[in-house]
Every structure is written in C-alpha cells, then in structure tokens.
Amino acid sequence: MTTQHLSPTARTTPTRGRNRQVDDRSRLMALLSDALVAHLGVVAGTHPVVLPVAFAVDADGPDAGGSLYLHGSVAAGWLGPTLEQDVCVTVTELDGLVLARTGFHHSMNYRSAVVIGRPRQVTDQEERVRALDRLVDHMMPGRAGTLPAATRKELAATAVLALPLAEASMKQRSGGASLEPGDLELTGWAGQVPLRRVADAPVTEDYVSEPVPESVLRRVAELGPA
Amino acid sequence: MTTQHLSPTARTTPTRGRNRQVDDRSRLMALLSDALVAHLGVVAGTHPVVLPVAFAVDADGPDAGGSLYLHGSVAAGWLGPTLEQDVCVTVTELDGLVLARTGFHHSMNYRSAVVIGRPRQVTDQEERVRALDRLVDHMMPGRAGTLPAATRKELAATAVLALPLAEASMKQRSGGASLEPGDLELTGWAGQVPLRRVADAPVTEDYVSEPVPESVLRRVAELGPA
Numbered sequence: 086m087t088t089q090h091l092s093p094t095a096r097t098t099p100t101r102g103r104n105r106q107v108d109d110r111s112r113l114m115a116l117l118s119d120a121l122v123a124h125l126g127v128v129a130g131t132h133p134v135v136l137p138v139a140f141a142v143d144a145d146g147p148d149a150g151g152s153l154y155l156h157g158s159v160a161a162g163w164l165g166p167t168l169e170q171d172v173c174v175t176v177t178e179l180d181g182l183v184l185a186r187t188g189f190h191h192s193m194n195y196r197s198a199v200v201i202g203r204p205r206q207v208t209d210q211e212e213r214v215r216a217l218d219r220l221v222d223h224m225m226p227g228r229a230g231t232l233p234a235a236t237r238k239e240l241a242a243t244a245v246l247a248l249p250l251a252e253a254s255m256k257q258r259s260g261g262a263s264l265e266p267g268d269l270e271l272t273g274w275a276g277q278v279p280l281r282r283v284a285d286a287p288v289t290e291d292y293v294s295e296p297v298p299e300s301v302l303r304r305v306a307e308l309g310p311a
Numbered sequence: 312m313t314t315q316h317l318s319p320t321a322r323t324t325p326t327r328g329r330n331r332q333v334d335d336r337s338r339l340m341a342l343l344s345d346a347l348v349a350h351l352g353v354v355a356g357t358h359p360v361v362l363p364v365a366f367a368v369d370a371d372g373p374d375a376g377g378s379l380y381l382h383g384s385v386a387a388g389w390l391g392p393t394l395e396q397d398v399c400v401t402v403t404e405l406d407g408l409v410l411a412r413t414g415f416h417h418s419m420n421y422r423s424a425v426v427i428g429r430p431r432q433v434t435d436q437e438e439r440v441r442a443l444d445r446l447v448d449h450m451m452p453g454r455a456g457t458l459p460a461a462t463r464k465e466l467a468a469t470a471v472l473a474l475p476l477a478e479a480s481m482k483q484r485s486g487g488a489s490l491e492p493g494d495l496e497l498t499g500w501a502g503q504v505p506l507r508r509v510a511d512a513p514v515t516e517d518y519v520s521e522p523v524p525e526s527v528l529r530r531v532a533e534l535g536p537a
Contacts, residue, residue: 121408126361128358131397136425171359172358173359177350179348184527188458189461225410225504242415278511288503
C-alpha cells in the first residue's frame, strides 16, 4: 500500500482537535481493515438515523479514492433514502481508556474515520459479486473463495452500494493522559487501560461434520486473547 | 432495575428484522452499561455527520425515559447544530461473527440501540457535575469520587447535553447461522466466532508514584482476557 495524503474537504475537516487528525492514507486503510462494523448516518425526513452496518473496502475500486462497499436487503428502509442523498459512514476502533488526575482530562484512545459521499448503487453483476465476496472476506479473510456462488435469488434480494473514499478524514488519539502543569501537584494514580477485541473458540453448528477451517483458526488466533 | 417495555415511535421502529427487535428496557440499559462509545448523528447543512462520543446514562434522570448524557468542548463544531435539531445516538456492541455455508447468510451477532430525540443543554450546575461524574464512572466505575472537583474554568469549557431515552429501540442478533433447507445439502464448515472486548494491564504515567487503584484492577480483571 502506498502512503497518500487524504484530501478532506471542509465538511470532513475536524473543527476541533486538529492535532488528532491523521492525513496518512495508509493509516485510514489500516483502520478500515481492522474494524468490523461501520455506522451509517442518513437523513430520514427531519432527523438523522445512525445504523450499524457491515462494510468492505476496495482501495482500487472504481470510485474516487477507492470504494467502500455496503450491502443490505432490497427491502431495508434505509436503502431508498441512502441513494438520494449524501451520507456519512463512520468507522471507530476503541483502543483504550485514558484516566487522568482530573476528570476533565479523562479521555479514550481511538481511531475514527469519517467518510462523506453520495452512494452509488452497484448494478454491474461482476462488481456486485466481487463486492459481496469482499464483505465476507472482510469478516473472515479467504472465506468467500470456499463458498458456493450466490444464487440468482440471493443476488436479487441484495442491494450493494459503493461510497467513494475520496472525502474522508481520520482522527486518532493514543498515549497517556494530557497533563496540565497543575496536575503534577495533585496526587492519585493516572494512566491508560489498553483495550482490544479478541475472539473466543469457534462454535460449530450442530449439522456440520467438517472441522473448523485453518483460515478461521488463524483469524481467531490473530484476534485471540493469547 | 425493573423490566419495562420500550416505546419506540414510528421513527425508532425498525423497518426490517423485527424479529431482532428487543422491547425489554433492562436489556437496553445493560447494553448502554456495557458499551463505551456511542455514535452521534447530526445533520450538518445538507448531509449527516456521525461522530464517536463518550456517553453516560442516568435511568432516573430528569428526561422522559431517563437521560443519556453527552459532553464536549463548548468550541466543538457539532455542539451548535446538535442543540437545534433532533439527533440520533446509536450504541453498538459486536458480539460475534456468524459464518454460514452460503455467503448470503453470513452475519454478525450484535446488540444495537438507536435513540432519537432533541438534546437539552444541561445548565443546572449540580446536574452538570453529576453528569460529568457519570461520564467518568461510565469508563471506570467508582473513579469520579476519587478525583478533585472540576474547576470553574473546566466547567466553563465543557458543554453537557442530555437526550431523553424515551424514544429508543434496540435490535439484537445472537446464535448461529440462519439455515435454509438447502444448506443441509451443502458441505463446508459453519458456525460462530464469539468476539469480546478485553483490557490489558494498566500503563501508569511516568510522574505517578501511586499504585494502580483497586477499582481499576477490578475493572481490568472484569474485562480482562482471563
């Protein structure tokens, strides 16, 4: 992956905490690779609605800056509005709790990306299939290639959307508690509590006689508590 | 905690997956207690913006259904718009990956709450202090009582918002892969990979000579990988 600068526009330029802004595209891609859930914001009439969604990324996808793929049932209520407006997709990974000597400087360590854009409904059948494979592989790398091809009925029931990654910004906080000069005169413990996501042992369905695939075991070990 | 039914309105009634809707208020409160980050959606002119935020809950707070508290710098760009419109706060915990025999039935296990409402700026000084204490204790139970009181300057720099929990809905998916009759004729492994958040050992700041407090060690052990 090459390192590129993000090109946030005014609406993806953070109004505060610019020191936490990261303009390194490879870090954005790393965050999008680590995270499993995105939060999609759409305007529904007079108010915003924010929903958790699965996603996948194709850095070389046909959209400006690469493509972020979402999918959903063609019957989903958010689908129609999403195609008629600019939406926001936010991806956040929580990395730790920051406990200062004052309540004011308590914080969290995190990485968060905000992508704003007009989604494109993916209609090309090859791109749809590739995007759906990416959505599976995003959860479990290498798995899509082991599954039967989607049926015509399954494809007809599924909408695939692509959002350009061009208008993206990322913020990140890491490290210890911010320190005011006066804090050194205070007493009390201060520090960080690192947080991470782990996987527990896979639970096999009753009707399955096959062993857990190597790819799944690798992923669990990668995430795992060890 | 008493078990109450949520009262979602049309805009917090899921349009799909009603079988995943949970109308038990104690489960909503449990999710809000487990989660550390919320995603706040506001409309910024012509498009929504979704930002990760810390939050806290007072089930007996002065707002209808209880109060969900947010805070931020008085200089934060999202603050003004947030006070002039209905907003959406979504809280999601990811509980596992669901790997089916078909790509179509791949899914995730999760709990997600959607709260919509008009935020109230908290101006009463006692409620502000209580809310800020709750925000610290949400991260680390019992910690606020061990910290010095916020200074006037800190309080002046901090905006506190309260969102009523009245208009909330919750969705939850748990268990194994959905099964079509045809899937039994397929081969291949299927199952779940449980996911959870863990804490690693606290990292003490250089300038601190005090030992890690019991309350922090308890919380780390509670979350911890053991």
